Amino acid sequence: MPLVAHTDLPTFARLKEEGEVILEVDRASHQDIREMHIGLLNIMPDAALEATERQFFRLVGACNQIAQFHVHPFTIDGLPRGEAAKAHIAKYYESFEKIKQDGLDALIISGANVTHPHLPEEDFWQPLTEVFAWAKENVTSVLCSCLATHALIEYCYGIERTRLPAKRWGVFAHRLVNRTHPLVAEINTRFDVPHSRFNEIFQKDMEAKGLKVLAVSPDAGVHLAVSPDGFRIVFFQGHPEYDDISLLKEYKREVLRYYRAEIDEYPPFPVNYFTPEAQRIFGDYRQHVIEARQKGGTLDEFPENQVLDTIDNTWRDTARALFDNWLGKVYQLTNQDRRLPFMDGIDPENPLGL
Ligand SMILES: CC(C)(COP(=O)(O)OP(=O)(O)OC[C@H]1O[C@@H](n2cnc3c(N)ncnc32)[C@H](O)[C@@H]1OP(=O)(O)O)[C@@H](O)C(=O)NCCC(=O)NCCSC(=O)CCC(=O)O
Numbered sequence: 001m002p003l004v005a006h007t008d009l010p011t012f013a014r015l016k017e018e019g020e021v022i023l024e025v026d027r028a029s030h031q032d033i034r035e036m037h038i039g040l041l042n043i044m045p046d047a048a049l050e051a052t053e054r055q056f057f058r059l060v061g062a063c064n065q066i067a068q069f070h071v072h073p074f075t076i077d078g079l080p081r082g083e084a085a086k087a088h089i090a091k092y093y094e095s096f097e098k099i100k101q102d103g104l105d106a107l108i109i110s111g112a113n114v115t116h117p118h119l120p121e122e123d124f125w126q127p128l129t130e131v132f133a134w135a136k137e138n139v140t141s142v143l144c145s146c147l148a149t150h151a152l153i154e155y156c157y158g159i160e161r162t163r164l165p166a167k168r169w170g171v172f173a174h175r176l177v178n179r180t181h182p183l184v185a186e187i188n189t190r191f192d193v194p195h196s197r198f199n200e201i202f203q204k205d206m207e208a209k210g211l212k213v214l215a216v217s218p219d220a221g222v223h224l225a226v227s228p229d230g231f232r233i234v235f236f237q238g239h240p241e242y243d244d245i246s247l248l249k250e251y252k253r254e255v256l257r258y259y260r261a262e263i264d265e266y267p268p269f270p271v272n273y274f275t276p277e278a279q280r281i282f283g284d285y286r287q288h289v290i291e292a293r294q295k296g297g298t299l300d301e302f303p304e305n306q307v308l309d310t311i312d313n314t315w316r317d318t319a320r321a322l323f324d325n326w327l328g329k330v331y332q333l334t335n336q337d338r339r340l341p342f343m344d345g346i347d348p349e350n351p352l353g354l
């Protein structure tokens, strides 16, 4: 929530020069105070569906304790769904029709699991592009996670993602390459983000299309970028929403796939994630899994409970601060009528006036 310059204290002017949001008394007294409406387009697979809800709800809820947030989950056709997930969606999710009718101030689009080499071949591509097309015109800002970032960049700018030689998997250090953009105001200049992907869109390709890159890892590439207008689309290539245990669950899935002979290579550890103690436990378990696979023996339970207390979360504070900046800016720009993206006087081509 912004400071109000209710006196002539020089600190207000100094902070404003540094990029802090400072409302003049007149603007503050005319600001419309209402709840915010944020859509969550959840396209994660069934096993991660509710965990993904919790992750994004938590980030939104934790970022600011004063504003009130209504989060509206919805999904699209074209994703394989089992009966339980279908029932959950039917009972608790809204339809895209209703979302369009009521309007949103902001939209989050989750990552997804894909099966085809090119995204437009996915069954969910067409419905996803319908959401993109609507949101681009009607929502103040759209925040995309991982696969959604790749899909929207391909859809809007024609850049196809590149398959990486090995999966980018782990917790990676990033630095801000732009320290003045309001989205990264007051956040750490060096911070961690988990990544989990086989594909990448590279910094030079983004910049060639006018996207503004804000945070990059030397080992994992771009994490954060925004559309050429500076704000209307926010691209995450990593997963700052991930729980402490999300990479652990993915590691477990891969280990069990190895045991069932669905993959040939024993999965590597996610980078920078397991402590030496956890690596020792999973190193021992690896021996056991390899033997059990060779001899057809039964498998001891995956020792996840032994490592839970050793996993550190080194990314959440920064993720929360960034969400706070994002939603704060959305609130300052959005129209009183939530079906309209901007207040009068805001330039859609440069909403932040950068
Ligand atoms: C790895 C699994 C399969 C694990 O799920 P399982 O049901 O097998 O887990 P489990 O060990 O049986 O444990 C179940 C408990 O863990 C919780 N749980 C499950 N997955 C979780 C997660 N990712 N994070 C946090 N909690 C999680 C469940 O809610 C449940 O909790 P309760 O019992 O308390 O309810 C799932 O998380 C998953 O599908 N993750 C991958 C998602 C994915 O595909 N991401 C792609 C994004 S990457 C991208 O966008 C594209 C990248 C690219 O294409 O390059």
Ligand SMILES: N[C@@H](CCO)C(=O)O
Pocket: 030, 031, 032, 033, 034, 331, 332, 333, 334, 335, 336, 337, 343
């Ligand atoms: N953008 C509006 C709030 C949403 O109605 C304002 O700052 O007054």
